[in-house]
Amino acid sequence: MDRRHDRWDQAGIEPPSAAEAIIGCVDPITLAIHATPAFVASAVEFVEATTIVLAVGVTRGWRAPLFGTLAATLTLAVIIATLGVAIVTIVPEVFLKGFVGALLLLFGLRWLRKAILRFAGIVAIHDEELIYQREVAELRAQGLKRKEFDWVGFLVAYKAVLLEGTEVAFIVIAFGAAGGTALTAATVGAITAGLLVVALGVALKQPLTMVPENWLKFGVGAMLCSFGVFWFAEALGMEWPGDALSIPLIVLAFLGASWLAIRILRALLPQGAHVEARNV
Amino acid sequence: MFRSIWATLVGLLIEDGQLAIGALIALAITWAIAYTGGDQGRDISGWLLLVLVLALVVANLYRAGLTVRARVSSARR
Numbered sequence: 001m002d003r004r005h006d007r008w009d010q011a012g013i014e015p016p017s018a019a020e021a022i023i024g025c026v027d028p029i030t031l032a033i034h035a036t037p038a039f040v041a042s043a044v045e046f047v048e049a050t051t052i053v054l055a056v057g058v059t060r061g062w063r064a065p066l067f068g069t070l071a072a073t074l075t076l077a078v079i080i081a082t083l084g085v086a087i088v089t090i091v092p093e094v095f096l097k098g099f100v101g102a103l104l105l106l107f108g109l110r111w112l113r114k115a116i117l118r119f120a121g122i123v124a125i126h127d128e129e130l131i132y133q134r135e136v137a138e139l140r141a142q143g144l145k146r147k148e149f150d151w152v153g154f155l156v157a158y159k160a161v162l163l164e165g166t167e168v169a170f171i172v173i174a175f176g177a178a179g180g181t182a183l184t185a186a187t188v189g190a191i192t193a194g195l196l197v198v199a200l201g202v203a204l205k206q207p208l209t210m211v212p213e214n215w216l217k218f219g220v221g222a223m224l225c226s227f228g229v230f231w232f233a234e235a236l237g238m239e240w241p242g243d244a245l246s247i248p249l250i251v252l253a254f255l256g257a258s259w260l261a262i263r264i265l266r267a268l269l270p271q272g273a274h275v276e277a278r279n280v
Numbered sequence: 281m282f283r284s285i286w287a288t289l290v291g292l293l294i295e296d297g298q299l300a301i302g303a304l305i306a307l308a309i310t311w312a313i314a315y316t317g318g319d320q321g322r323d324i325s326g327w328l329l330l331v332l333v334l335a336l337v338v339a340n341l342y343r344a345g346l347t348v349r350a351r352v353s354s355a356r357r
Contacts, residue, residue: 102307109303110295116341122348233326236314257334261341268345
């Protein structure tokens, strides 16, 4: 038994598990600030990837999509290891918060704009069931040779997991680049989301339509923008009143502006024009 | 495949070019004021950036709404 275990034995308590040790080294506020947005944003991306992998598995068998998922996960690990390390090591620490803040703001504005257009009726609401049915129909139409390895299934799953996973990787790197234990917290949030979504997908074997993706994307968009503004200003030397406690206020400001934008868009478009607008 | 990865990476940040450019201009204005305005400039930089970005979001979507309305009108004709 090693010295670390001797210490726990002398104290008369059970040693912590690996997961407890990782989470234990991150203080609760850091965990909440970095893990929560990483968890919610990653969950949305994992749901989208799961829908495609499920569609491939149900129509063409599970071997090829599982290999595709594994290959994409390995590619993502390489991307995180190279890009993440490059950002953290190449960008000087003094600029890192500002750089990450700017990236988060740009990334968040993209999500927020799309969510506002969806809620205003200009862009079709994201429908996981519809995407699943469309994917199943396309995959069935491609045909399947039972004796050969299903490269179509492999590539569809690989591409879906890689593209959605790239967004997860970006989120983890962005929230983790704030320094300290932020990367651990963001990684814990993303991994928890991944495990939860995959477990739900395996248990239900159908698209996860119960996840309110449109609302989550709206909230995540506002959160990403808020963190972007918060960190960029901190990088410039500003001290926010109440430090991180001002983040919820900034989120509320973004939600308020979004609500205003939705009202304006609904007022601008004449009745019945919303569905029409999607086709022009 | 690499082209689609690159497109995704760029697409992560930019969907609407005007919004992205507007955000970069807002960041540049904030940075300039924080560095030229001394302590006072630094203290208001966050609130200034927040106001600029909120105005940008509303203005960008208002413009998008006008564009969609014009397209719907011409499609109906």
